[in-house]
Amino acid sequence: MSARVAFSFFIFILFAPIESNKTDRRIEELKQLSARNGAILLDYFTFKNYVTKSKNYTVIMLLVAVRPERRCFTCGKVLEDFLVLTNSWKMSPDFNTDLFFAYADYDSKGERIFEYLKANSVPDMLVYSKERLTPIKVSLRSDTNPERLAKLLRSYVPYHIRIYRPWNYLNVAIMVAFSLIISKLLIKYRSTLYDFVSFASPSMCACFVMLMLSGHMWNHMNARSFVHGEGSDMKFIHPGRREQVVAETPIVFLIC
Numbered sequence: 001m002s003a004r005v006a007f008s009f010f011i012f013i014l015f016a017p018i019e020s021n022k023t024d025r026r027i028e029e030l031k032q033l034s035a036r037n038g039a040i041l042l043d044y045f046t047f048k049n050y051v052t053k054s055k056n057y058t059v060i061m062l063l064v065a066v067r068p069e070r071r072c073f074t075c076g077k078v079l080e081d082f083l084v085l086t087n088s089w090k091m092s093p094d095f096n097t098d099l100f101f102a103y104a105d106y107d108s109k110g111e112r113i114f115e116y117l118k119a120n121s122v123p124d125m126l127v128y129s130k131e132r133l134t135p136i137k138v139s140l141r142s143d144t145n146p147e148r149l150a151k152l153l154r155s156y157v158p159y160h161i162r163i164y165r166p167w168n169y170l171n172v173a174i175m176v177a178f179s180l181i182i183s184k185l186l187i188k189y190r191s192t193l194y195d196f197v198s199f200a201s202p203s204m205c206a207c208f209v210m211l212m213l214s215g216h217m218w219n220h221m222n223a224r225s226f227v228h229g230e231g232s233d234m235k236f237i238h239p240g241r242r243e244q245v246v247a248e249t250p251i252v253f254l255i256c
Contacts, residue, residue, distance in 0.1 A: 026050055027057065027097050038086030040102040043109035044116070051102065051128050058157060059128040061135070062103035063110075063119050070106065070122075074142050078123040079103065084146040088164045098130070099157055125149075127156045 030050055033040045040046065042061070051059050062082050064075040086101040104110035106122070113119075117126075117135075126135035138152060150161040237248055 026055070030057075030100050031097065034086070034090075034100060034102075037083055038088075038090045038101060039083055040100065041108060042102050042104045042113060044112040046102075047104065047113050047116075050100075052133060054133065055128075056130050057097060058099050058130050060099070060101045060153065060157070061126045061128060062101075063106075063114065063117070063122050063124040063126070064103060065106040065122045067107045072122050075123050078140060078144060079105075081144060081146045081149055084163065084165060085149050085161060087166070088146065088150070089159075089161050091164050092159070092161055094159050094161075099159065127153075129156065 026049070030040065033046070039062075040050075042051070051061060062079065064079050065072045066075045066079060082101070082103060089095060089099065089101065104113045106114055123140055125138040125140055127138060128135050136156065138156070140152075141148070146163045146165075150163060154160060237251070
């Protein structure tokens with residue numbers, strides 16, 4: 001019995017460094033494969049080599065079929081959100097080699113992966129944790145977004161992934177072009193604009209002062225009635241010295 005234990009220990013000592021070197025090499029290869037957009041597009045070889053084998057890292061895997069004839073109307077949107085999530089993980093301060101993201105598209109060399117997993121619905125997300133070889137299936141909602149995906153994964157990985165959305169350069173270009181056009185118009189018609197502002201500014205200030213003097217704001221704050229009294233006793237000017245009705249406002253405004 002002791003001889004068998006000694007032999008097993010010898011075999012472990014002999015092959016443990018080799019297995020460790022293989023794992024380290026796989027991690028470096030995964031880093032290279034995911035360098036472009038944070039996610040690895042899997043074929044059957046990479047799936048078997050990096051996902052299903054014993055490993056010391058976790059793989060989050062998405063199954064999609066994005067071609068229109070597959071009639072998966074949510075696959076494109078879910079894949080787009082998934083790639084936003086993977087790019088956010090690359091920029092995260094918690095980024096490390098304990099977690100990788102991958103996806104398999106049925107029509108991009110992924111058919112054998114679907115057959116191996118016996119997958120009959122898309123989109124689906126699978127978690128291949130370092131502790132187990134069999135995946136955990138994660139249910140996806142049709143109205144998902146990157147934030148919901150990140151929140152969903154917190155149940156399976158010990159990281160909080162903050163979402164960093166890419167810049168919308170079209171909106172930036174439109175804003176820059178609009179600013180340049182406005183600047184050009186202001187320079188071209190600056191004399192006309194100066195005359196208009198010179199006339200409009202005092203007029204607007206005078207109107208504001210007359211509006212305040214007329215009691216409009218006081219009426220607005222105190223919710224006064226439009227006239228005083230009813231029927232034959234109706235008056236458009238309040239008889240009291242400290243009161244005012246709404247009808248007095250335009251009268252005082254015109255007098256001013």
